[in-house]
Amino acid sequence: MEPLVSGQSNEERRSFSTALFLLTSSLVVLPLVFFIADALLSFESSSLTPIFFKLLFRALTFGATQAFLSASLSIGAAFILCLALLSLAPARRALLESPLRALGQLLFVLPGTSIALLVLSLPRGAVEALEGWPLIICAHVLWSSFFVAAHCVERLSDWMESEGGDLLRVAQSLGASRSSALRTTLLPVLKGEIQTWFPLIFLWSFGAFSTVLLLGSGPTHSTPEVLLFYTLLNDVNSSRLLLIFVATLGLQIAFLGLASRSSSNTSRLVSPASREVTVRRHEQLRLPAAFFFRAIAVVLISGALALLVSQVASVIFGGAPPPSLWSGLLQSWLYAACATLFCGALLVAISAVDARTRTRFVWGLALSPVLIGVSWSRMPGLGISELPWATALPLCAFALALLQLPFSALWIERSLSTMNSDLILYARSAGLSESQLFWKLRLPYLRPVFEKVLCYVFCIALGEVALASIWLRERPLLSLEARRLAQSYDFNASAWVFVLTLASALAVREILSRSLRKFLA
């Protein structure tokens, strides 16, 4: 994709990209370097006891195992949904596709805290039976499978309407049955989706904080992020924090490296002979598989919708919310609105940089938000107790927006890679300047991504616990209130938090969608 920046020359574009990358990276890296240097200078090997090493090992293995299971199960469920929908006739597909997209978008905008609360408010027996890691995996799978499925269905429907539909017809006219044609033409597209989503969901689940904090049963079932948080709460031991951070980062970078390497090798791994065997074997399972897939699709979609509806209904008929929640909601809205504004500005900036710079940001997904929060708070002049609320709130919101930059960069990159380059050539030939191209063509094209990411950041801020606990701990934010309520097993109040965040998410989505449509028209 050709870079398109509001500047004039290539030189200016490059300087802008470099400046933005250096500025944003230094905001993350400098405090980290300061923290690491401080930890190394005051390193105490005596604090690294065998019990600590045991806890660290447990956190790493638990984090990796639950992340692997969550990613595999989510992607498996998402693809079953996709295949089930695509094997239906177009009219029937349209009937199921709309609820799935709605559900995926709804769960996409719900913060992890709300999903955790939704899982907690399941019937008591179910919660007790699943307590611990199954509950965490349930929450992650619930969130990510519908999100991935909705995204994949959207992508595959677009593909079917463009060249995919014709490829399918060609395959059928060449002798492939409908299901074989679907498999041969669709699987390569799905393979690309796996290469995108598996590492992302793995990293999200590995770095999960809110869900694990609310659903995990103490240090036995905690991810490294939660272990960092507990270490920070108990005693601010820099040596321990440093070791957890280094071990986590090492594991995440190793995983990212492995994922990017395997994605480039995958095509070479499948030999024609093995493909032949797989196709033949699948042929015998065609009918039962199609029936099984459809049944699962109906159960998954209707089950999740019923869960959401029953939750909302039980809260509405169950009594009024505690008064403290209203002030928490107000302050959370303020915090989330600030984070969304900052994120909007960052999104415009990263839309303007070239593709290579955007791809570099993606490595930021491996950084721990908790530790970055800690390192910021330990910078001279930014300490927890030193800042008044009016300063701490925008600072914390900015930090949160900055931490979402890798995710935003990834979305923008994916969206721009699908943009037809002929459009840009045509616009240039029609006399549009570089800056007009940026404001009149590229930003309107990115509107759906802006809508999604800004809404996501707003909701993340509503449910965010890590940074809020470090910087805004005196304030009764909705997310902190949710944590307190869940810890005290006040399920009715925590269900109210779920409904309030759900209502906020839907309202914000509507507001953002309308205002962005006007702004980027």
Place this chain on the structure above:
Amino acid sequence: MSLTFIEQSRLRLHDGRLLSLEGHVGAGEIVALQGPSGCGKSTLLRHLAQVENTPLPFLLGGVDVTTLDPDKRGISLVFQKALLFPHLSVSENLRFPLRFRAPYRSWSFELQARRVADFLEALSLSPLASRSVTDLSGGEAMRVALLRALLPSPKCLLLDEAFSALDKETKAGVKSWLRALIKEHAIPTLLVAHADEDLVDFADRSISWPQDSASLRF
């Protein structure tokens, strides 16, 4: 093997009109269909190949194939675009129909590969065998698409402006090779073409699409 339209062969056009189809295309005969854009020529080919899920009654080799699924009809359709599978190499694209069509599907991998290699050789495309289809030029891709359609020995061949992406020299070579093969294997062929040069030295007869009449006579 011939393609015969019967009394019930009626095609519903985009404007809602019903067009009766009469006559037949003989074994090894190449019939060209000419008419303005959007009149329904391509729609007819898609219905014959049954890729649009709308039944169009007709006989193929004396057998009624109306109720047969597209994969059971043995009709190869070549679209205006090459539509090669982007994740497969040239030779894998060519082997694709051999994996599904009888009798080739029961052949060993080596036998299928040999048939692919022979066809590639015939059009001097052997150097492209292991190439990715995304690296092919428009003309090369179209020749591969034509080969892919012919490899499983179709009972009927439908060409939807299949020569439009080829340059003059290549077009002449491909047309003479394709015509010889169609005649040798007695494949009834329907060709949709806009340019008259696509018909010269290729089609046996040409039919104009009826503008006002309610029937199309082959």
